[in-house]
Amino acid sequence: MTAKILRGRVLSFLSEPQGLDDVSSFLYLEDGAITIADGKIVAVGDYASAELGDAEIVDHRPHLILPGFIDLHLHYVQSQMIAAYAGSLLEWLNTYTFVEEQKFGQQGHAGAVSADFYDELIRNGTTTAVAYCSSHPRSVDAYFAEAERRNMLMIGGKVMMDRNAPEALCDTAQSGYDDTKILIERWHGRGRGLYAISPRFAITSTTAQLEASRTLAAEHPECYVQTHLSENDAEISFSMELYPDSPDYTGIYEDYGLLGPRTLLGHSIHLNHRETRVLAETGAVAVFCPTSNLFLGSGLFDHDRLQQAGVRIGMATDIGGGTSFSMLRTMDEAYKILQLRKQRLTPLSSFYKMTLGNARALSLEGTIGTIAPGNAADLVVLDSGATPVMRLRQGSSLVDELFLLQTLGDDRAIAEVYVAGARAKSTLGGLAA
Numbered sequence: 001m002t003a004k005i006l007r008g009r010v011l012s013f014l015s016e017p018q019g020l021d022d023v024s025s026f027l028y029l030e031d032g033a034i035t036i037a038d039g040k041i042v043a044v045g046d047y048a049s050a051e052l053g054d055a056e057i058v059d060h061r062p063h064l065i066l067p068g069f070i071d072l073h074l075h076y077v078q079s080q081m082i083a084a085y086a087g088s089l090l091e092w093l094n095t096y097t098f099v100e101e102q103k104f105g106q107q108g109h110a111g112a113v114s115a116d117f118y119d120e121l122i123r124n125g126t127t128t129a130v131a132y133c134s135s136h137p138r139s140v141d142a143y144f145a146e147a148e149r150r151n152m153l154m155i156g157g158k159v160m161m162d163r164n165a166p167e168a169l170c171d172t173a174q175s176g177y178d179d180t181k182i183l184i185e186r187w188h189g190r191g192r193g194l195y196a197i198s199p200r201f202a203i204t205s206t207t208a209q210l211e212a213s214r215t216l217a218a219e220h221p222e223c224y225v226q227t228h229l230s231e232n233d234a235e236i237s238f239s240m241e242l243y244p245d246s247p248d249y250t251g252i253y254e255d256y257g258l259l260g261p262r263t264l265l266g267h268s269i270h271l272n273h274r275e276t277r278v279l280a281e282t283g284a285v286a287v288f289c290p291t292s293n294l295f296l297g298s299g300l301f302d303h304d305r306l307q308q309a310g311v312r313i314g315m316a317t318d319i320g321g322g323t324s325f326s327m328l329r330t331m332d333e334a335y336k337i338l339q340l341r342k343q344r345l346t347p348l349s350s351f352y353k354m355t356l357g358n359a360r361a362l363s364l365e366g367t368i369g370t371i372a373p374g375n376a377a378d379l380v381v382l383d384s385g386a387t388p389v390m391r392l393r394q395g396s397s398l399v400d401e402l403f404l405l406q407t408l409g410d411d412r413a414i415a416e417v418y419v420a421g422a423r424a425k426s427t428l429g430g431l432a433a
């Protein structure tokens, strides 16, 4: 296979930036070359010293080339209900979400939605995501089959929920366990797919189902575990009524052995000191979902308190509670939430979080999240002059440009996307625009 060289300005993080002048935290090449072969990066360096050979050269100047964005939490089965007028979390779940997810019991529905869902990820520069499917195994089959067709590294799983939801969505502790076992067998490690054991949250799982989840996690330590934690006050109160013996909401998942370095906890907003300490000790990841938290009025994620306590933090859109598939829009809202918290999110930190930060949260930094030899050639090409207003704003430094992309950018700023070395955005069919 002929090698391909992408020419452009290259930015890739090496570590978490400690302030705006931390130039040691990233690699930046003004005229860089990324050499790709067999879906992987084989070399990165200055274009002037690249071995061109007979490689195909794709010139992306003056655009920026970064690792593809990673989204740590979203619900692909809620793609068609984004922007549903809602109110608060539990009202939104009962009025829209649980109705929408029932459609995935119908033949053909999951396949159609998953195709649109992946198109939207690509359009927004997201090359890896961690998704909840519905409680129907066929929704998981459609999700991973489409990922495999597109050669994308995607993580996901069947939602397990056996109470406090419509009958048509509920499994049982036993069937949720059995179906999950079959799906792990079928999809974990096939192509680039990885499985996440997915009890929805404490409210919709009986003690028997959390017990079954514990068994699954113990039997499959190679899989991720994902659930929701401490999003909204009413949700917390209801969870504590259902699990009165646990010390707090985090304690519920702790009591059922579900916390570890491969556990992703969506939201994690209202945590007490004990809960924060438990997350830090277990290595579980608190996943910040800013557009969703604002849309549902859930609360303001306390980033600095968690980080200072040693909690691992990831970033996500939380579609369809979230209001954009774009990680750029997501980081813009994260910045504003932290402004209200009197905390500062620098543009360097934002772009670190969307790439290497989220790869580290998945313990996949040796595979995705950086532009380094051996890593997958999952890349995004950013155009910081994509719209008239972006061209109007004059900035001179790299930091200015990143902040402009975060504040004003959306899918229009994604000039191209590469998945395992292949062009993915310019070749989109269907709804591409």
Ligand SMILES: [Zn+2]
Pocket: 073, 074, 075, 228, 266, 318, 321
């Ligand atoms: Zn969610």
